[in-house]
Amino acid sequence: MSFQPNSPAARDVAYVLHPYTNANAHEEQGPMIIERGEGVYVYDDAGKPYIEAMAGLWCASLGFSESxxxxxxxxxxxxxxxxxxxxxxxxxxxxxxxxxxxxxxxxxxxxxxxxxxxxxxxxxxxxxxxxxxxxxxxxxxxxxxxxxxxxxxxxxxxxxxxxxxxxxxxxxxxxxxxxxxxxxxxxxxxxxxxxxxxxxxxxxxxxxxxxxxxxxxxxxxxxxxxxxxxxxxxxxxxxxxxxxxxxxxxxxxxxxxxxxxxxxxxxxxxxxxxxxxxxxxxxxxxxxxxxxxxxxxxxxxxxxxxxxxxxxxxxxxxxxxxxxxxxxxxxxxxxxxxxxxxxxRDIVGHVQAVSPHFQKRLHALIDHPLIGETRGRGLIGAVEIVADKATKKPFDPKAGAGALVNKAATEHGLIVRAIGDNIAFTPPLIINDSQIDELFDKMVKALDDGQAALQKAKAA
Known part of the structure; x- marks a missing residue:
């Protein structure tokens, strides 16, 4: 992939060695550049919003704009x-x-x-x-x-x-x-x-x-x-x-x-x-x-x-x-x-108030054909993608099931974390019920897209 000369993406590829990144692949695809944040959302350099369901790296508890x-x-x-x-x-x-x-x-x-x-x-x-x-x-x-x-x-x-x-x-x-x-x-x-x-x-x-x-x-x-x-x-x-x-x-x-x-x-x-x-x-x-x-x-x-x-x-x-x-x-x-x-602000009390809804929406994903297990407490959770729900058989790692779902989530304006074929969620602790619904509505779409991509690859 070629990048616009002297653009942030081109300069990043030229000068930055990224953690937890395939360096050769990065030279081809370049970075996703996050420009600003507000509450539980971050925005890329094209202005597209994403609900940050990982609070960055499990960490931005108060969101991205606490003055x-x-x-x-x-x-x-x-x-x-x-x-x-x-x-x-x-x-x-x-x-x-x-x-x-x-x-x-x-x-x-x-x-x-x-x-x-x-x-x-x-x-x-x-x-x-x-x-x-x-x-x-x-x-x-x-x-x-x-x-x-x-x-x-x-x-x-x-x-x-x-x-x-x-x-x-x-x-x-x-x-x-x-x-x-x-x-x-x-x-x-x-x-x-x-x-x-x-x-x-x-x-x-x-x-x-x-x-x-x-x-x-x-x-x-x-x-x-x-x-x-x-x-x-x-x-x-x-x-x-x-x-x-x-x-x-x-x-x-x-x-x-x-x-x-x-x-x-x-x-x-x-x-x-x-x-x-x-x-x-x-x-x-x-x-x-x-x-x-x-x-x-x-x-x-x-x-x-x-x-x-x-x-x-x-x-x-x-x-x-x-x-x-x-x-x-x-x-x-x-x-x-x-x-x-x-x-x-009684943040712990807030977590206790909204986490039942978070966990309800999380555990409801067990009904999706791709999901073998849902697990979590409070405002932390994950789903495990499997090839066969009855036997718990995982996908062949070469299928990249977790990566496909992660990519689809990003396209829908949702940032999650693929850990192999596990998808993790740890949103900012300030998240509210409507934002929790937005998060999981986008996740359902990502799972549907991931399933379609896996079926297409299998048929090819």
């Missing part, structure tokens, strides 16, 4: 545009934000460490766990267990936690010491005649066996998203976390909750931990912390984790970890204003 966040950034820029938190330095936005997060935590927490992204937060959690176990003299207790298709970031260490298929090949990952236990997707991996509770027991048994095989004295922590996001919006079966946490307690393995997607109201409670009954030792969060208007993330640690770390920092002279942008004052100010808006 209070712009003002918070501008005011802080004018007052203190940058400062760090190294070597006993501090500033009020960072202090206030840490205090606010500790008060909002789903379980008692002691300290907050600030980073710039979810990947950095999970990478930091790994380092802090290693530091913590070294401080306790448990120098062999360093291994991490996550789950197949779990998503925890793309830095070298956090990508090793991640268990999705595209994040390891070509990168020499995962690193040694990072293990992946079973994926708790009942629809795909439940055995014939097995109840959800029995499946959950088997998943917990798989985890326990992995800990025993590795040696409990070598396993430091287990990390999980309350509801898997980029792995396909996998809602774990009933009793899953209850049984998993019993295993972790038995072998003195820390529980890390990755709230990067689920936190701040997405699942119908302020934290996904509250929705799923998780009591973490460490919690990581990002994305909706600032509605993603500026990059910021946080790691919260319990006092049991903090005290050995504090003593080790005294013994060694310093906690030798930190980022130039840890608790960046402008990002922290925007995050504080985001949390104020959540409280003042």
């Amino acid at each position: 209070r966040l712009v003002k918070a950034a501008t005011d802080q820029m004018n007052k203190l545009p940058y400062y760090h938190t190294f070597a006993h330095k501090a500033h009020l936005p960072g202090i206030d934000l840490a205090e606010r997060l500790i008060k909002l935590a789903p379980v008692p927490m002691s300290k907050v460490f600030f980073c710039g992204s979810g990947s950095e937060a999970n990478d930091t959690a790994i380092k802090l766990v290693w530091y913590y176990n070294n401080a306790r003299g448990r120098h062999a207790k360093k291994k991490f267990i996550s789950r197949m298709k779990g998503y925890h970031g793309v830095t070298i260490a956090s990508a090793s936690l991640t268990g999705t298929p595209v994040n390891h090949p070509g990168f020499d990952l995962p690193l040694a010491g990072f293990k992946h236990t079973s994926n708790p997707h009942y629809y795909r991996f439940g055995q014939e005649g097995e109840t959800e509770e029995q499946f959950a027991t088997r998943m917990a048994n798989d985890l326990e066996q992995m800990i025993l095989d590795e040696g409990p004295e070598t396993v430091a922590a287990f990390i999980a998203e309350p509801i898997m996001g980029a792995g396909g919006v996998i809602v774990p079966p009933k009793t899953y976390y209850e049984k998993v946490q019993a295993v972790l307690k038995k072998y003195d393995v820390l529980m890390i909750a990755d709230e990067v997607i689920c936190g701040f109201g997405r699942t119908g409670n302020f934290w996904g931990c509250e929705t799923m009954g998780i009591k973490p030792d460490i919690l990581t969060c990002a994305k909706a912390l600032s509605s993603s208007y500026l990059p910021i993330s946080a790691v919260m640690i319990s006092d049991d984790v903090y005290q050995p770390i504090a003593q080790a920092s005294a013994d060694l002279g310093v906690l030798g970890h930190g980022y130039t942008y840890s608790a960046h004052p402008v990002c922290a100010a925007v995050a504080l204003e985001t949390l104020k808006i959540y409280e003042e």
Whole structure:
């Protein structure tokens, strides 16, 4: 494809290496350029509107035009545009934000460490766990267990936690010491005649066996998203976390909750931990912390984790970890204003009010010939496209069923996320009932178009 000389598309193809993109294909088709946003909608450079059913990357919780966040950034820029938190330095936005997060935590927490992204937060959690176990003299207790298709970031260490298929090949990952236990997707991996509770027991048994095989004295922590996001919006079966946490307690393995997607109201409670009954030792969060208007993330640690770390920092002279942008004052100010808006507008209450309609429309898609399963909680959901509903047989990956439906959705003015043959939805938390109807009306059209395209390809 040729592009207009010096156009934004031509310059993008010439100069930008895109994440999660086929670089060769991008040279041919070029980018979709988003020019502006308003509420739950974004507009391309031709002025076409799209309902942004993914809130960008699971993250723009307050939509794309919240003026209070712009003002918070501008005011802080004018007052203190940058400062760090190294070597006993501090500033009020960072202090206030840490205090606010500790008060909002789903379980008692002691300290907050600030980073710039979810990947950095999970990478930091790994380092802090290693530091913590070294401080306790448990120098062999360093291994991490996550789950197949779990998503925890793309830095070298956090990508090793991640268990999705595209994040390891070509990168020499995962690193040694990072293990992946079973994926708790009942629809795909439940055995014939097995109840959800029995499946959950088997998943917990798989985890326990992995800990025993590795040696409990070598396993430091287990990390999980309350509801898997980029792995396909996998809602774990009933009793899953209850049984998993019993295993972790038995072998003195820390529980890390990755709230990067689920936190701040997405699942119908302020934290996904509250929705799923998780009591973490460490919690990581990002994305909706600032509605993603500026990059910021946080790691919260319990006092049991903090005290050995504090003593080790005294013994060694310093906690030798930190980022130039840890608790960046402008990002922290925007995050504080985001949390104020959540409280003042009762965003969690709004999610609870509209999510029954969202889930009703989501689950109604099970009637479409392409859909084998619908799943979700709050304002997060997904549908799974199958070739045969009765047998759950998937399409041949070469058919590109998910990609065809995703393309059709875009043509109808709807942005969703194709994860293989799963289509995910996480709209801004401010979405209303009429916009939910618009979203799913467009999705039905996209599924119809995708089905027609697949039938045409099969007949050819």
